[in-house]
Amino acid sequence: MATTPHVMLACESLALAGGVERFVCGLANAFSRQGMQVSVATAAPLPADWPYPLDEAVTRLGGLPGKSGRLDGVAGHESHGQILVTQWRIGRTIARLACEARPDVLILNGLTTAASVLLADRSLAPRTICCDHNHFDARSRPWRWLRARLYPRVAAVVSLTEADAARFRALNPRTEVIPNASALSAEGPSLPRDPRVLAVGRLVAQKGMDLLLAAWPQVLASVPGARLRIVGDGPLRAGLHAQAAALGITGSVEWVAHSERMADQYRAAAVFVLPSRYEGMPLALLEAQAMGVPSVAFDCPTGPAEVLSADTGLLVPPGDTAALARSVVELLVDPARRQTMAEAALARHRAMFSAERQVARWTALVRSVASRTHGRGLEVAA
Structure with missing residues (x-):
């Protein structure tokens, strides 16, 4: 051969x-x-x-x-x-x-x-x-x-x-x-102070962006200055925009169809969220960990539980939007915890998912x- x-x-x-x-x-x-x-x-x-x-x-x-x-x-x-x-x-x-x-x-x-x-x-x-x-x-x-x-x-x-x-x-x-x-990596976490939350994924039912939007008013109630950025495009785009408008959260949600500078997107995020209904091994979650971003994810059948550990992010019951919102708030209001998780996330990426x-x-x-x-x-x- x-x-x-x-x-x-x-x-x-x-x-x-x-x-x-x-x-x-x-x-x-x-x-x-x-x-x-x-x-x-x-x-x-x-x-x-x-x-x-x-x-x-x-x-x-x-x-x-x-x-x-x-x-x-x-x-x-x-x-x-x-x-x-x-x-x-x-x-x-x-x-x-x-x-x-x-x-x-x-x-x-x-x-x-x-x-x-x-x-x-x-x-x-x-x-x-x-x-x-x-x-x-x-x-x-x-x-x-x-x-x-x-x-x-x-x-x-x-x-x-x-x-x-x-x-x-x-x-x-x-x-x-x-x-x-993850093809992305960082020497150290960026630890931004702004309460920006990032989600990345195709705008399809699997990725659960509708569940994240449903949880967002609860996040805003606790952290009024929070901002959500969703990077991705897909067939549910119009419906998700309509959902955000109906929930009255349009002003706090930013939509980015595609970004060629994904490392910058992660480094600007205080918290990453993966609201998927199901996954294999989610690349976006791996990228967030590789960039040192604390994460919150639904504990769907496979993927998130193998990527995250208790010291790198929070897993919540699948589909539980109230628990998702509470976990995001927990991290947004605790900079010291975010820093500890960010450093642990980088170490876990290097050891297991390079x-x-x-x-x-x-x-x-x-x-x-x-x-x-x-x-x-x-x-x-x-």
Whole structure:
């Protein structure tokens, strides 16, 4: 086997500023800097503007315009039949790109994408690594049924959390636990005095920004000068703006669709909040910890409890907006506690969630899969 395998990372779209897209671009760059031949493949047309930078050496492969339903990344009001047709196109497009590029290792990101690609061409399975990027039960029953039948065939599976690892290993014993990691880092916390609270995430139901807005009036009642900044965009934007107006909190909420200077966003925050209904291994929470920002998060099924410890942030019962508000207030009114948590967060990031640690584990897995599959041909399914 060549010492520098060709690895392809694939996902539905690279036009979004989301966690999966950030992961794909970051890992592709890391592999490229090690001298590997790297390509990224998307079922959607290649975007004119990339939310996350890609090294020039990384090959970009995209689907054809007008060929794939909602591949702009924003789901419309589609019937179940239309969704199935769209997913089939996604699978066929990425499978075709993989067969043309002939990588030694194919990394499929997201359950729906992985299942669609493997259904389109099962010959890809022996050189494929699947990573769902969400907790085990996040998708509907049909997708879980497909995973149970397709994942045992693939070369390896990556679980982002220890909490889900046993369930993935029951499907495929070649399961590795590789947590996400932050590409951001800081030498020390910034410890801003302004009571600014930061949330980062796509404006979709999963991320729970509606729950954070519902909690915000209670925060303002205790800390009138508090300000909330939400960085992210998505299909629920108009509804969330309307919710803020109905709650009378518009003047204290700032909306930022996308920021190319995320380190500055974290350093300006006294507290970070993750109000998600469910997660895999949340990158935004990891970034906040890496930048030394005390955090408050719902203790959803997987993710936050593995990122935070009692000395780096506060976990509250899922969906409990009153508890969320109380915890945010606790930190906003206690600068000394915030400083202690900020320093502990930096130490925890360096010990457990550094980008170097993540890349080393992914590299070892890719080389292992490549050594087992090198020389096998790829054929487009009939």
